[in-house]
Amino acid sequence: MSTEAQPLLSVRDLRVSFVLDEGLVRAVDGTSFDVMPGQVLGVVGESGCGKSVTMRAILQLIDRPGRITKGEIHFRRDSGVVDLVQLSPRGGEMRDIRGGEIALIPQEPMAAFSPVHTVGDQIVEAILLHSHRWQPDRKLSRSEARDITVGLFRDVGISMPEQRIYTYSWQLSGGLRQRAMIAMALSCKPRLLIADEPTTAIDVTTQAQVLALLRDLQARYNTAIIFITHDLGVIAQMASYVVVMYLGRVMEEGPVDDIFHAPKHPYTRALLRSIPSLYGQTRVALPVISGALPHPFNRPPGCPFHPRCPDVMERCSVAVPRLMPVGTSQLASCFLHHEEAEQA
Amino acid sequence: MTRYILQRLALLPLLMVIYSFVIFVIIQAPPGDFLTAYVATLASSGSSISQEQIEAWRAQYGLDQPMIVQYWLWVKHLVHGNFGLSLEYQRPNADLIGEQIGLTLALALFSFFLTWAIAIPAGIYSATHPRSIGDHILTVVNYVGVATPNFMLALILMWVAFAYFDLSVTGLYSPEYADAPWSWGKFLDLMAHLWLPALVLGIAGTARLSRIMRANLLDELNKPYVVTARAKGMKEWRLVLRYPVRLAFNPLISTIGWYLPMLFSGSLIVATVMNLPNIGPLLLRALVNQDMYLAGGILLIYSFLTIVGTLLSDILLALVDPRIRVGS
Structure with missing residues (x-):
């Protein structure tokens, strides 16, 4: 097998639970997916479906009372494949990977920078922490790191980079702030970029610019990106492969065209139906997914989607369907397509 | 920033005038004055002092003046850095x-x-x-x-x-x-x-x-x-x-x-x-x-x-x- 076919990141049966006073919340409940080198993977799902928690688990940034209870996260480094779950969250190797090899673009660029440190200062700090990714044989100096920061600002399309590195985040507009955040994420030449709804907090025009920038940078550096969003339109623009999540489980995954044109899982179909179309009839109510997202303490037994599913069968409330290949390129966890259930 | 500090410093004398007035009103507020308290102390130890002597002291220290006059005298001396004389210790307060x-x-x-x-x-x-x-x-x-x-x-x-x-x-x-x-x-x-x-x-x-x-x-x-x-x-x-x-x-x-x-x-x-x-x-x-x-x-x-x-x-x-x- 060639190395190209081997995944960069491989998540297997990941489970994350939060122990709260009210009870146990299983935020991620047996999620599996792969990210290939240089691939843009889109992860879609409603709010609270475990997208962000999964991403934090990859970076080992789950705060108490959350805990990874089961599963493996294999990440391919230069030195070989490591299981991130086995690494100590505050240990040296994990900190080396974090920011160095896997970088995060957070949701809110407003609050993601410290307001009392200049943005340049915070990026310089990241570069100095992973100085070997720029200069393997010696430590970079502060002024070298500053020069790199200026270059990064220019790369992400921030004008007057020499002056802008000395500004505070609250002096920048939303778009510039997100560009600065992208510059920080790219500052150590990561192999994998996790973009956690990077455009939800900014206006639509700026959003289009930021997406174009990310596509451009992805093509230039061939960085793999996990792109998390609840916006299917953004997924269609950005991703080549899509993972659809619901209540902490993967419902369906496959290449972007197949997911959009031939969705297998009833949840994916329902999601796609709820997108307004330019060519649809006007003054007709947009189809919605019936029912509401269950409260996290009351997960339905069996398939998590069965209480809202239009095609629900008797078996759906008893057994949990496995994620199995369906057709040539997709995988779905639904008894409409196969009989395989998870072991109880 | 410098302007802001200067503005605040300019306000300081005004605040001190207000504070000094409030302080004076409060320390004046208890009934009687130092001499009443002094006479009471003397009386409790069995000695006494003539009424004329007390009045003479009262005039000397300006305690017989209206409050506003006393305040004015106090502030006038304060401006020159003079905190006045302690009535009890008979020494400069400073x-x-x-x-x-x-x-x-x-x-x-x-x-x-x-x-x-x-x-x-x-x-x-x-x-x-x-x-x-x-x-x-x-x-x-x-x-x-x-x-x-x-x-x-x-x-x-x-x-x-x-x-x-x-x-x-x-x-x-x-x-x-x-x-x-x-x-x-x-x-x-x-x-x-x-x-x-x-x-x-x-x-x-x-x-x-x-x-x-x-x-x-x-x-x-x-x-x-x-x-x-x-x-x-x-x-x-x-x-x-x-x-x-x-x-x-x-x-x-x-x-x-x-x-x-x-x-x-x-x-x-x-x-x-x-x-x-x-x-x-x-x-x-x-x-x-x-x-x-x-x-x-x-x-x-x-x-x-x-x-x-x-x-x-x-x-x-x-x-x-x-x-x-x-x-x-």
Whole structure:
């Protein structure tokens, strides 16, 4: 097998639970997916479906009372494949990977920078922490790191980079702030970029610019990106492969065209139906997914989607369907397509 | 920034005029005057004094004038740096205050630094280890510290030191150094005596400060920039000190200003109980004996420190927080 076919990141049966006073919340409940080198993977799902928690688990940034209870996260480094779950969250190797090899673009660029440190200062700090990714044989100096920061600002399309590195985040507009955040994420030449709804907090025009920038940078550096969003339109623009999540489980995954044109899982179909179309009839109510997202303490037994599913069968409330290949390129966890259930 | 400071400084004389008037009204308020109190003291010891003599003194000190005239005379002298004469000690008030101010400052500053040196690390520990055993212990200690009146604590500590360790911890010097000129030995002796009153004075402030630090830091630790810093791969303790602690500190900086006058005035009861030679007992005695110009002088210094302290903390806050510095 060639190395190209081997995944960069491989998540297997990941489970994350939060122990709260009210009870146990299983935020991620047996999620599996792969990210290939240089691939843009889109992860879609409603709010609270475990997208962000999964991403934090990859970076080992789950705060108490959350805990990874089961599963493996294999990440391919230069030195070989490591299981991130086995690494100590505050240990040296994990900190080396974090920011160095896997970088995060957070949701809110407003609050993601410290307001009392200049943005340049915070990026310089990241570069100095992973100085070997720029200069393997010696430590970079502060002024070298500053020069790199200026270059990064220019790369992400921030004008007057020499002056802008000395500004505070609250002096920048939303778009510039997100560009600065992208510059920080790219500052150590990561192999994998996790973009956690990077455009939800900014206006639509700026959003289009930021997406174009990310596509451009992805093509230039061939960085793999996990792109998390609840916006299917953004997924269609950005991703080549899509993972659809619901209540902490993967419902369906496959290449972007197949997911959009031939969705297998009833949840994916329902999601796609709820997108307004330019060519649809006007003054007709947009189809919605019936029912509401269950409260996290009351997960339905069996398939998590069965209480809202239009095609629900008797078996759906008893057994949990496995994620199995369906057709040539997709995988779905639904008894409409196969009989395989998870072991109880 | 410079303009802002100048504006605030320009306001200072006006505030001092208002404060001085309020202070004068208050020290004038009790019925009678110094001479009434003096006559009462004499009477209780069996001696007496002729009514003419009293009236003569009253005229000499201007106590027979209307209040506003007395105030005007007082302020006129204050402007020339003259704090007047203590009626009781028959010495210039400036000298009386001057003799005590060195030790008062030493005690206050020592107590202030002790407070911060204990409270900040304790608050950081509590916030970074919430609901741990250490956090619970610190919480209990803090509540006890806030709830215990400091003069009570002073009495208990003095009793414990005396009863179990045969130590006399009142005063700031051992008897052999009390009237000795300054020397290295006297300094060491002072240091050996200073920590206990400083601790007593600072304990409630320490407990309160450490609770505030804990609450501020807990808030900051949940902010997204902490996640960003973790995602960079920073070491946890470095990250905590560099980002959230730095931000949790800002509200505390605005309280620094209140601490200086608070430590001066807060020391009144404790200093009397522990027999410390600072301004506290001097003020108490001046108030009891209606030695009004001495009391007024001391209160005026307190007010001045309050204004300067507030200004100082505002300037400090602007220096450390770019949102205030750049914004204004």
